[in-house]
Amino acid sequence: EAQVTQNPRYLITVTGKKLTVTCSQNMNHEYMSWYRQDPGLGLRQIYYSMNVEVTDKGDVPEGYKVSRKEKRNFPLILESPSPNQTSLYFCASSPRAGGYNEQFFGPGTRLTVL
Amino acid sequence: GQQLNQSPQSMFIQEGEDVSMNCTSSSIFNTWLWYKQDPGEGPVLLIALYKAGELTSNGRLTAQFGITRKDSFLNISASIPSDVGIYFCAGRSLGTNAGKSTFGDGTTLTVKP
Numbered sequence: 001e002a003q004v005t006q007n008p009r010y011l012i013t014v015t016g017k018k019l020t021v022t023c024s025q026n027m028n029h030e031y032m033s034w035y036r037q038d039p040g041l042g043l044r045q046i047y048y049s050m051n052v053e054v055t056d057k058g059d060v061p062e063g064y065k066v067s068r069k070e071k072r073n074f075p076l077i078l079e080s081p082s083p084n085q086t087s088l089y090f091c092a093s094s095p096r097a098g099g100y101n102e103q104f105f106g107p108g109t110r111l112t113v114l
Numbered sequence: 115g116q117q118l119n120q121s122p123q124s125m126f127i128q129e130g131e132d133v134s135m136n137c138t139s140s141s142i143f144n145t146w147l148w149y150k151q152d153p154g155e156g157p158v159l160l161i162a163l164y165k166a167g168e169l170t171s172n173g174r175l176t177a178q179f180g181i182t183r184k185d186s187f188l189n190i191s192a193s194i195p196s197d198v199g200i201y202f203c204a205g206r207s208l209g210t211n212a213g214k215s216t217f218g219d220g221t222t223l224t225v226k227p
Binding site for chain 1: 155157220
């Protein structure tokens, strides 16, 4: 089944403890992206990757890192999480970047930073 | 960055009523997308619009890509309880902004049986 998977689905952590949220897609998509969703703010793009080893900042990249060493995986790294990073995170992928490519979303990761 | 203004923020309607929501932008997009998010899940694509002026239907859903390429609307006809959820518009571009995706803040729809 074609899908985007994220792990973990739920995570409670403490301020300053490094964490990684994994994202994997099995559709051979070139483009992958991370979003955070907060009440009343919709989805805001954190980072995106046009292809392997090509990443760029979205609208809210502060406090996050990403890497794209292989096509299927796009982990989101929080080196020193803070309470304002408590949010619902979504990974998405599409065949390529740009206007004519539909994005497929993962199920989400709910992160709480105490 | 680019911003989308989506309205209304929320709607409370009776089953069977029609629904309309829209998005406007200060920037031009090459693609307008409408997603629905059910509680506890990721957004799922409903309709994609690729050309200015395009009118596309998907069952009871109809969406249009504005002529100016700066707006789009989504209509839902004869609403049913399973239409409940959050609806998002999104815009995507080509060229130097090809990697960016901009979403509206969402319209939360409640349908009373």
